[in-house]
Amino acid sequence: MQKKLIALAIAGLSSAAFAQSNVTIYGVADMGFESVSATGATAANSDFGSRSRVSSTSSYIGFKGTEGLGNGLAVAWQIENGLQLDNAAGGVWNNRDSYVGLAGGFGTVAMGNLTGPTRALGAKFDVNAGATGIGANTALLGKGALQGAGASAFDQRITNAIAYISPNMGGFSGVVGYSTGLQNTVNGTALAGQENSAAGASVKGNTAWTLGLNYEGGPVYVGYAYTQVKTTNSGIPGVLPEPAGVNGLLGALAKAKDNRLGAMYNFGSGTVGLLWDQPTYTTAGAAGVDLKQTIYYIPVTFTVGAGKIIAQYGHANDVTNTTATNAKHYEIGYEYSLSKRTMLKAVYSAVKNDSNASDDFLYGVSGANSTATTGAMSAGADPRGVSFGLRHSF
Numbered sequence: 001m002q003k004k005l006i007a008l009a010i011a012g013l014s015s016a017a018f019a020q021s022n023v024t025i026y027g028v029a030d031m032g033f034e035s036v037s038a039t040g041a042t043a044a045n046s047d048f049g050s051r052s053r054v055s056s057t058s059s060y061i062g063f064k065g066t067e068g069l070g071n072g073l074a075v076a077w078q079i080e081n082g083l084q085l086d087n088a089a090g091g092v093w094n095n096r097d098s099y100v101g102l103a104g105g106f107g108t109v110a111m112g113n114l115t116g117p118t119r120a121l122g123a124k125f126d127v128n129a130g131a132t133g134i135g136a137n138t139a140l141l142g143k144g145a146l147q148g149a150g151a152s153a154f155d156q157r158i159t160n161a162i163a164y165i166s167p168n169m170g171g172f173s174g175v176v177g178y179s180t181g182l183q184n185t186v187n188g189t190a191l192a193g194q195e196n197s198a199a200g201a202s203v204k205g206n207t208a209w210t211l212g213l214n215y216e217g218g219p220v221y222v223g224y225a226y227t228q229v230k231t232t233n234s235g236i237p238g239v240l241p242e243p244a245g246v247n248g249l250l251g252a253l254a255k256a257k258d259n260r261l262g263a264m265y266n267f268g269s270g271t272v273g274l275l276w277d278q279p280t281y282t283t284a285g286a287a288g289v290d291l292k293q294t295i296y297y298i299p300v301t302f303t304v305g306a307g308k309i310i311a312q313y314g315h316a317n318d319v320t321n322t323t324a325t326n327a328k329h330y331e332i333g334y335e336y337s338l339s340k341r342t343m344l345k346a347v348y349s350a351v352k353n354d355s356n357a358s359d360d361f362l363y364g365v366s367g368a369n370s371t372a373t374t375g376a377m378s379a380g381a382d383p384r385g386v387s388f389g390l391r392h393s394f
Contacts, residue, residue: 027061031085032345032389034134038365042355042380048365055363056085057389058132060096073104097157108165116158117175117212117225118142118260119151124223125262125275127299127310127331128347134361134385135331135349137275137297140316142258144279144293147325147357149364149377153182154227154258154279158210171217179208182229206230219266221273228257255282270302292320297329307336307343316359324354341393350384361385 032055038048062080069075080096099112115123122141123131131137142152163177210227257280264273277295282288299312314329333347351359358379360366365383366376377383 023063023065025061025063026394027083028059028130028391028393029083029085030057030059030130030132030389030391031055032057032133032387034385034387036134036361036365036383036385038360038377038381038383040353040380040382041378043378046378047381048377048383053367054086055133055387056083056087057363057387057391058130059083059085062096071104073102076101076103076108076110105167107167109163110165111162114158114161114163114177116161116163116177116210116227117223118154118210118227118258119156119158121212121223121225121260121262122155122275122277124221125264125273125297125299127301127312128333129335129343129345129391132362133347133349133389134363134387135310135312135333135347136362137299137312137314137329138362139329139349139351140295140314140327140359141260141275141277141297142279142295143316143359145281145291145319145322147327147359149360149362149367151362152258152279153229153256154260156182158182158208171215173214175210175212177210179210181206182208219268221262221264221266223260223262225260226258228255230255253281253283254288256280264299270300270308273297273299275299290320291322293317293325304334305336306338307334309334310347316357318354322356324356326354327357327359328352329359343391345387345389345391347387347389348385349387350382352382353380355380359383 033052034055035050035052037050041047060080060082062078064076064078066074066076077100079094079098081094082096094113097113097115099110099114101108101110122137126137128135138151138155142154146152158177158179159182160180161177163175166174206229208227208229210225212223212225214223215221259278260276262273262275264271275297277297278292279295280290280292282290293316295314295316297312297314300310302309309332311332312329316327319325329349329351331347331349333345335343335345337343349361351361353359356379358377358381360377360383364377365385
């Protein structure tokens with residue numbers, strides 16, 4: 001099951017479902033045995049030798065329900081929590097998509113911790129079941145100048161969010177959302193929202209807004225997403241940079257934005273697509289500079305028997321005003337369905353970094369389990385790995 005915007009779950013509910021008041025328990029148990037390494041680092045003695053690990057790849061449990069309110073209105077809610085089955089480490093409840101929303105003919109209004117349109121679009125174009133694991137396209141997407149392990153700030157859920165999701169109109173749909181501040185973690189640093197600012201502080205936390213537009217008709221899908229994170233009172237222009245972690249961004253950054261556009265075609269026995277992504281990070285101060293990077297992915301799937309071959313190629317150009325910061329990502333794998341809910345999977349994934357690039361897997365080479373790690377991998381190192389796993393949905 002792909003990561004998806006709240007709208008996709010709510011829009012699929014029938015009138016009969018709206019009339020009920022019930023609770024559904026669901027989830028995924030997804031485990032993999034992996035062998036990973038990262039060699040070729042520019043700095044001496046900075047390689048990660050081959051190491052094996054058992055990873056809980058996007059395992060989770062959730063509770064959701066609806067209640068009909070009459071006059072075409074319904075309330076829908078969900079509480080979802082990620083699980084680490086490999087080491088039994090507990091997580092904070094509702095750390096995945098969790099919300100309460102009001103739905104009707106006008107669309108849906110929801111508040112909570114939400115998958116926004118940028119993250120949803122990236123996940124839709126990922127070939128891996130659940131859009132997760134060492135082969136996921138989050139190895140390159142959205143990172144730009146903030147390279148390292150884990151997903152970019154744009155490819156994490158939007159905390160403190162309120163969103164409006166339109167109804168489907170002839171294949172077209174849209175979403176617009178606002179956040180009082182992202183509280184994600186990027187390269188080991190926790191971001192801070194506007195609501196985290198102390199009284200009288202000269203530097204306030206960030207706010208964010210996002211927009212998504214989609215068309216799906218027959219075998220064709222086209223989607224566009226935009227997300228912007230902006231700081232209020234970003235330090236002292238031209239004098240002091242913004243304190244890291246205070247403004248919700250990192251280092252001396254004043255603003256971050258991401259444009260993402262993709263098209264996919266389903267030819268019956270498989271799919272082929274093209275996803276374009278352009279993250280831009282703007283430095284603080286009077287002479288702010290846009291650090292921009294262009295990234296694209298070509299995902300392909302092909303059904304073979306009871307399974308499918310999955311493959312994707314990603315390419316990230318140099319970041320503006322830097323050299324040798326480009327990277328390439330290669331993945332090939334096979335997913336075999338034992339039943340409608342259970343599959344075996346095998347994946348090979350490799351990132352080729354230039355000498356000043358440090359892009360890493362969603363679950364980095366230095367990570368012991370499925371917790372996204374810091375950007376501990378040195379520039380120039382090339383992460384690669386193989387993974388064999390079992391995924392069961394319930």
